[in-house]
Each structure stands twice: as C-alpha cells, then as structure tokens.
Amino acid sequence: MVNIKNRIRRLRFDNDEMTQEELANRAGCTRQTIIALEQGKYVPSIELAFKLARVFGVALEDVFQYEEDT
C-alpha cells in the first residue's frame, strides 16, 4: 500500500477551485495523472512533485506527506 499521502484536492480548492485540467496543464502532466494522484493511486516522480508544489506556491511537504508504517 502506498503510504505517501497528498493534499492536492484540498490545495486545488484553496486556489480558486482550480480544475484538474488547469493543474495538469500547469504542472505538465495529464488530467488522468491528477485524478490518480488525488485518489492515492499514483506516486509522482520527484520532478512532478516539485512542479505541483510550485504551481500551488507551497513547499513540497505541504503537498506530499510520507507516513511511516506503525
């Protein structure tokens, strides 16, 4: 099970309800990848993670959080 969580959906809504399409265009990926990310079904590369954080204007860890297995 992937234990990297993200706040992409929350951040989209906090940024004037940015659409998945707009986020995908600005981050340089497809809308399907944004959907997979929001559903927790895909972990992006470091490069895409930084691009997403840059689109929202926040630090990487404000978008992605690694949760240790307990």
Added chain:
Amino acid sequence: MAPLQRRALYGLVFGIVWAAAMAVVFVLKGGVSTFTEDQGFRLIIDGLWIGGLVVYLVLFVTITRQPAKFDERDKSIMDRSAKVQWCAVILSLVGWVIGLTESYWDQGIPPIFMYIVFMSTLIVSTVAQSAGILIGYWRMNRNG
C-alpha cells in the same frame, strides 16, 4: 480513459483482427507450401505484416510525442508493458518449438519456418504491448 489507454485498446482490437486476417489469408491461400513456392503470395503476406507494424508504429509513436497526452505515469505503464511482451514472446516461441519439433521430427523442419516464426513473434510482441499497457492501467487503478 487516458489517451494512451485508448490507443492501447485500439491497438489490441486492431492486433487481433490483423493477426486473424494474416492467419486466414495464409491458410486459405495454401499455407506453407504456397508460401515457399509463390512469390506473389509471400508479397501479400509481407504487405499485411509490414502494414500492421506501421499502424502500430503510428498508433504509439504519435501519442508518445504529445506531452499534453503522454506523461511520466503513461511512460511508466508503457515501460512495464515490456514484461507482458517478454512473457508473450517466450510463450509463443515455446509453442513454436514444441509444435515444429513434434510435427517435423522425422523429416527436419523446413527453413521457411524461420521466416514465419520471426513474423509471428513480432506480431505477438506488438499485440502483447497493447495488452500490457491495458493491464498496467487496470492494475494501477485497482492497486495504486
């Protein structure tokens, strides 16, 4: 449905029709003996084979050159489809080896089969790539 996923679906359907068409033409026109003797027949099979490969090339190369439709997730799925291709190719070759060995054990395998095995292996490989891509999307959507 992702653009690459749609292309893979088209590729799988086309590949099955393509392989079936080649097999039907091959059998109806007389099979191996005609293939050995009739150059016109060989050219028909060559045309069908190369035509199919070109369709696959166009289907997948055009999508991989469009950044808006093909990103790192699609690339990772496409890369992983190579495992399915390998399995399909190996199974196909095992089938050919066993089939040809058992059919031609006494008289020796006609050299023309090298050509047919090569053609069929490339067909299996391209069709399996489409299947591998579809399996990749299915697994990613199911398991993450």
